[in-house]
Amino acid sequence: MKSLLAAIVLTVAAVAAAAPSVEMRTSAGLIVIELDAEKAPVTVDNFLKYARAGQYDGTIFHRVIGGFMIQGGGFTPAMEERKTGAPIANEAKNGLKNRRGAIAMARRPDPHSATAQFFINQKDNPALDYPGHDGWGYAVFGRVARGIEVVDRIARARTGNRGIHEDVPVDPIVIESVRILSDR
Numbered sequence: 001m002k003s004l005l006a007a008i009v010l011t012v013a014a015v016a017a018a019a020p021s022v023e024m025r026t027s028a029g030l031i032v033i034e035l036d037a038e039k040a041p042v043t044v045d046n047f048l049k050y051a052r053a054g055q056y057d058g059t060i061f062h063r064v065i066g067g068f069m070i071q072g073g074g075f076t077p078a079m080e081e082r083k084t085g086a087p088i089a090n091e092a093k094n095g096l097k098n099r100r101g102a103i104a105m106a107r108r109p110d111p112h113s114a115t116a117q118f119f120i121n122q123k124d125n126p127a128l129d130y131p132g133h134d135g136w137g138y139a140v141f142g143r144v145a146r147g148i149e150v151v152d153r154i155a156r157a158r159t160g161n162r163g164i165h166e167d168v169p170v171d172p173i174v175i176e177s178v179r180i181l182s183d184r
Contacts, residue, residue, distance in 0.1 A: 020044055021145065021181045022051055026061070027174040028154050031120075031147035032181070033103055039094040040141035043105055043114070046088045047141065048183055050116045055082060056178040063119075063167050066155045071106050071119040077172040079162050084115035096140035098128040101148050104138045111136035120144060122155045 020035040037044040050056060056073050059082060063071035075081055090111045098104055102121045105114035111134060119138075121128075130137035144151060157169040 020048065020183045022048075023177075023179045023181055024056075024147075025176045025179070026150065026154070027172070027176060029147060029150035031150050032145045033142050034145040035103075035142035036094075036096060036140075039096055040091045040139060042088050043091050043139050043141040046114075046116075047118065048180060049085075051178040051180055055084070055116050056175050059175045061154055061157075061169060061173045061175070062165060064154060064157050064159055064169050064173070065167050067123055068125065068155075069119040069121050070151060070154045071117060072175055073106075074115075074117040075165075077174060079165060079168070082116065087113045087115050090114065090136050091139040091141070092130040092132070092137035094130075094139065098125040098138060098140055099143075100124055101144040101151070102140045103142045103144070104128065104140045107138065109134070114139065120151050122151055 020037050022033050022035065024031040024033060035044045035047065058076060059073055060075055060077050061070045061072040062075040096102065098121050100121055100123050103118055104121065106117035106119050107114040127133065128138045132138065154173050157173060159167045160170050162168040
C-alpha cells in the first residue's frame with residue numbers, strides 16, 4: 001500500500017512539474033504563470049512561441065480596468081503596436097474559466113482573431129466564459145501561480161486615454177521579459 005501511494009504521489013508530482021510555466025518580469029513585480037497545455041494546446045503553443053521570440057519583452061499593460069482585468073502583450077510604451085503572426089483558433093470551449101488569476105487570450109470581435117495579446121482576470125468574470133455573449137467567449141489557457149498581488153497592484157494604476165486607446169496606465173507598466181521556466 002505504501003509503495004502504491006508513493007507511486008501516485010510521484011506521478012502527480014511529475015504531472016505537476018510537467019505543466020508549462022513562464023516568469024513574467026514586470027516593472028510592478030514578478031508574476032509566475034502556469035499554462036494548461038492539456039486543455040488549451042493551440043493557445044499555449046502560440047503564447048510560448050511569442051515568448052521564445054521575445055515578443056512580450058518591452059511591451060506594456062496597455063489596458064487596465066481595476067476590478068476586471070489587466071491586458072498586455074501588444075504595445076510598446078510609445079503605444080506602437082507590435083507585429084504578430086496569424087490568428088489562432090479560439091479554444092474557449094476547453095472548460096477553463098475566466099476566474100481571478102486566470103490568463104486568457106484577448107481578441108477582436110471575431111472569435112478566432114487572437115494573436116499575441118492576453119489578459120489576466122483580476123476577479124471572476126463568468127460573462128467572458130464560453131459561450132459568452134457572442135457564442136464563443138475568451139480562451140483561458142493558464143493561471144497565475146505566484147504574483148496575484150502584482151496583478152492587483154497593476155489593476156490599481158491610474159489610467160487615462162492615449163489616442164484612441166482608453167484605460168492606459170498614465171505611468172507605463174512594462175513587461176520587461178517573459179522567460180519560459182518549463183515548456184513541457
